[in-house]
Amino acid sequence: MITLSHVSKWYQSFQVLKDCSTEIAKGEVVVVCGPSGSGKSTLIKCVNGLEPFQEGTISVAGTSVGDRKTNLPKLRARIGMVFQHFELFPHLSVMRNLVLAQMKVLGRGREESEQRGMKLLDRVGLREHAHKYPGQLSGGQQQRVAIARALAMDPIAMLFDEPTSALDPEMINEVLEVMIALAKEGMTMAVVTHEMGFAHKVAHRVVFMDKGEIVEDAPTTEFFNKPRSERAQTFLSKILQH
Amino acid sequence: MFSNFDFDVIIRSLPYLFIDGMSFTLLLTAFAASGGIIFGTLLALMRLSGFAPLSLPAAGYVNLMRSVPLVLMIFWFYFLVPYIGQWITGAPRPIQVGAFLSSLVTFTLFEAAYYCEIMRAGIQSIPRGQVAAAQALGMNYAQTMGYIVLPQALRNMLPVLLTQTIILFQDTSLVYVLSITDFLGAASKVAQRDGRLVEMYLFAALVYFVISFVVSRLVRHLQTRVAIIR
Numbered sequence: 001m002i003t004l005s006h007v008s009k010w011y012q013s014f015q016v017l018k019d020c021s022t023e024i025a026k027g028e029v030v031v032v033c034g035p036s037g038s039g040k041s042t043l044i045k046c047v048n049g050l051e052p053f054q055e056g057t058i059s060v061a062g063t064s065v066g067d068r069k070t071n072l073p074k075l076r077a078r079i080g081m082v083f084q085h086f087e088l089f090p091h092l093s094v095m096r097n098l099v100l101a102q103m104k105v106l107g108r109g110r111e112e113s114e115q116r117g118m119k120l121l122d123r124v125g126l127r128e129h130a131h132k133y134p135g136q137l138s139g140g141q142q143q144r145v146a147i148a149r150a151l152a153m154d155p156i157a158m159l160f161d162e163p164t165s166a167l168d169p170e171m172i173n174e175v176l177e178v179m180i181a182l183a184k185e186g187m188t189m190a191v192v193t194h195e196m197g198f199a200h201k202v203a204h205r206v207v208f209m210d211k212g213e214i215v216e217d218a219p220t221t222e223f224f225n226k227p228r229s230e231r232a233q234t235f236l237s238k239i240l241q242h
Numbered sequence: 243m244f245s246n247f248d249f250d251v252i253i254r255s256l257p258y259l260f261i262d263g264m265s266f267t268l269l270l271t272a273f274a275a276s277g278g279i280i281f282g283t284l285l286a287l288m289r290l291s292g293f294a295p296l297s298l299p300a301a302g303y304v305n306l307m308r309s310v311p312l313v314l315m316i317f318w319f320y321f322l323v324p325y326i327g328q329w330i331t332g333a334p335r336p337i338q339v340g341a342f343l344s345s346l347v348t349f350t351l352f353e354a355a356y357y358c359e360i361m362r363a364g365i366q367s368i369p370r371g372q373v374a375a376a377q378a379l380g381m382n383y384a385q386t387m388g389y390i391v392l393p394q395a396l397r398n399m400l401p402v403l404l405t406q407t408i409i410l411f412q413d414t415s416l417v418y419v420l421s422i423t424d425f426l427g428a429a430s431k432v433a434q435r436d437g438r439l440v441e442m443y444l445f446a447a448l449v450y451f452v453i454s455f456v457v458s459r460l461v462r463h464l465q466t467r468v469a470i471i472r
Contacts, residue, residue, distance in 0.1 A: 050377060080378075083375060089390055090471070091470050101381060106380075150378075
């Protein structure tokens with residue numbers, strides 16, 4: 001469903017992505033990991049065109065992302081994205097956060113949008129918080145609202161950019177549980193994360209990046225049991241020793 | 243020490259001062275502030291766009307307006323607007339627009355430069371992630387600005403916008419150069435007519451002070467009410 005081929009990106013003379021190619025099939029859950037500064041967030045933001053790239057092609061459900069003729073807002077409306085810092089709209093209530101894009105982008109009616117929003121809030125366990133403002137919720141609750149907001153658009157795939165990195169440890173699980181449930185339902189997901197437990201449990205494949213390159217792209221068990229590259233081995237030994 | 247002064251002149255001229263004078267001042271302030279904020283926001287969006295044919299003229303406009311004395315602008319527009327009107331409509335004679343319209347245009351255009359800088363700071367204060375989140379939901383530029391960025395920027399900048407509006411309220415007294423009867427103009431006319439300069443100018447100063455002071459207090463109160471819950 002999502003195909004990246006030979007994607008390269010530069011910030012002026014500094015190359016942040018080097019010839020990255022991979023594929024995510026429908027219903028597949030792919031975890032992208034690697035040391036900080038390895039370009040994994042940048043790569044995932046290229047998928048919905050939030051970051052431009054200079055070389056290569058990315059196609060999502062047959063639509064080329066880098067093509068000038070592509071209607072990017074229309075494409076993005078079909079891909080859900082969850083950010084490290086939640087990025088809920090602080091001036092709008094939780095319900096307005098869920099409803100706004102449904103109404104303005106998809107053209108749904110208010111009632112239909114609110115029903116859909118309520119259903120998703122219920123699903124992430126936050127039904128009674130619909131009328132609060134994001135600032136009144138904890139980090140974990142905000143991130144669950146953010147996931148619900150993305151799901152309200154009925155996306156064909158979901159992108160997660162370090163969804164638990166900004167959370168206090170005791171809130172990480174409530175967010176991961178929502179993501180695990182989503183994965184088990186067969187949602188196509190690309191997840192940038194350091195949560196190796198999550199990767200173990202639901203990822204079909206792990207993509208390991210370092211210095212802007214995709215160093216390893218392997219089925220989950222293979223990646224954890226016998227990583228081929230030395231860099232992945234070092235990374236895993238650092239992350240898993242505790 | 244006040245034995246030589248006649249404060250009754252104030253009481254006698256109250257209807258003229260407020261019904262003729264103050265209503266002009268307040269109308270001019272209200273219209274110029276609304277127009278200035280709208281035009282200023284547009285200018286701010288132009289300045290912040292990466293597209294040089296938009297950002298350069300906007301920057302030039304703001305810098306020009308901010309380096310010309312307001313009195314000069316008031317004069318200029320008063321004499322110029324009739325000719326511009328003639329040029330646009332192709333009328334045979336300069337179109338008399340009247341002092342109110344002319345000063346309204348001047349203040350709107352002049353204040354827009356200041357409101358622009360305030361709104362620019364407000365827009366820049368919104369984290370880039372907010373824009374990314376709006377775009378990721380499929381919103382286009384107008385929707386992102388209209389529903390996400392500008393409402394937050396306006397709330398953040400409300401105290402500064404209203405402070406600027408209080409300055410505008412005081413600056414409207416400069417229309418006296420066109421011998422318009424705004425509040426200060428009315429006070430000045432009574433003062434000249436009755437030879438009561440000290441009384442009238444003291445009273446005018448007091449009224450400006452009270453209004454500005456009360457409004458700035460209200461601003462503080464309002465600020466806590468519209469603030470975004472964080």
